[in-house]
Amino acid sequence: MSAPPGGAGDGRPLAVFDVDGVLADVAHRLHHIEAGSRNWGAFFAAAGDDPPLTTGVELATALSADHDLGYLTGRPESLRQVTEAWLRRHGLPPGPLWMRPRGDYRPARVMKLDALRRLRPGPEAVEVVVDDDEQVVSALRDAGDDRRRSRSGGTRSTYAIRAESEWSPEAYSALPRRAG
Ligand SMILES: [Mg+2]
Numbered sequence: 690m691s692a693p694p695g696g697a698g699d700g701r702p703l704a705v706f707d708v709d710g711v712l713a714d715v716a717h718r719l720h721h722i723e724a725g726s727r728n729w730g731a732f733f734a735a736a737g738d739d740p741p742l743t744t745g746v747e748l749a750t751a752l753s754a755d756h757d758l759g760y761l762t763g764r765p766e767s768l769r770q771v772t773e774a775w776l777r778r779h780g781l782p783p784g785p786l787w788m789r790p791r792g793d794y795r796p797a798r799v800m801k802l803d804a805l806r807r808l809r810p811g812p813e814a815v816e817v818v819v820d821d822d823e824q825v826v827s828a829l830r831d832a833g834d835d836r837r838r839s840r841s842g843g844t845r846s847t848y849a850i851r852a853e854s855e856w857s858p859e860a861y862s863a864l865p866r867r868a869g
Contacts, residue, residue, distance in 0.1 A: 702816035705805065707774060708748050708764060710821035712781060713739035733764065737771045741779040747780055748819060756816065757782035761804055763797045765789050766809035798828040805829075819850045826851045 707713045713736070721732035749758060758781070764772055766788045773786055787804050795803075801820070806812050818829055829849035 690823055691738075699857075701757045703778055703808070703814045704749070704817040704819070705761050706745065706781075706803075707760045707818075707820040707822070707825070708760055708762040708776075709736075709739075710742075711745040711819055712742055712749065712760075712779070713775065714742050715739060721746040723752055723788065733768055736764065737775060745819065746779060746781065751780035752817060756781045759842065760784060760786045761818075762786070763789050763800065763813065765792055775830055796824070797822055798824040801825050802828050802832060817848045817850060819853060823851060 693822065699827075706712060713730075715736075717738065717740075718735040721728045721735070722727070736756065752758065760772075764798065769788060772788070777785070789800060793800055802825075805818070807814055808814065812816050818826075819830075820826055826849045
């Protein structure tokens with residue numbers, strides 16, 4: 690097992706963003722893994738050329754006003770330099786990048802939930818997770834429900850947002866704010 694992901698955190702709540710399909714437009718390289726082809730090497734090799742997705746970038750920028758940002762991606766560690774350079778190049782707020790450890794082939798819904806639970810600030814620091822994978826969002830919502838059931842009052846849950854389909858400024862402003 691790899692070391693727990695490092696934490697961001699100066700006490701502000703965390704907003705955690707997926708990369709592919711939320712910030713980065715992968716449409717131009719999907720053909721590598723569609724139609725019977727599963728060339729993951731070619732799919733990932735083209736990641737540096739992804740155009741940014743305006744909705745996701747704007748959401749990250751908006752949330753950075755009162756959140757620390759972190760990036761949680763199913764991309765393998767081998768893409769760290771490419772991904773960090775891409776995030777900088779497209780003006781994303783700085784924050785730690787948590788990637789799929791080498792040799793980790795778990796489904797994203799399992800890998801990401803596990804990574805969030807092991808964040809150093811503690812999972813309670815995570816206020817918002819934005820991901821375009823319905824299975825990831827569902828898993829997070831289920832986990833949030835478990836947490837609400839298992840603790841007495843005052844506990845926040847994590848707000849899992851499926852990018853594009855659910856994001857709007859109104860939706861964000863309607864999120865309950867952390868007390869204190
Ligand atoms: Mg994604």
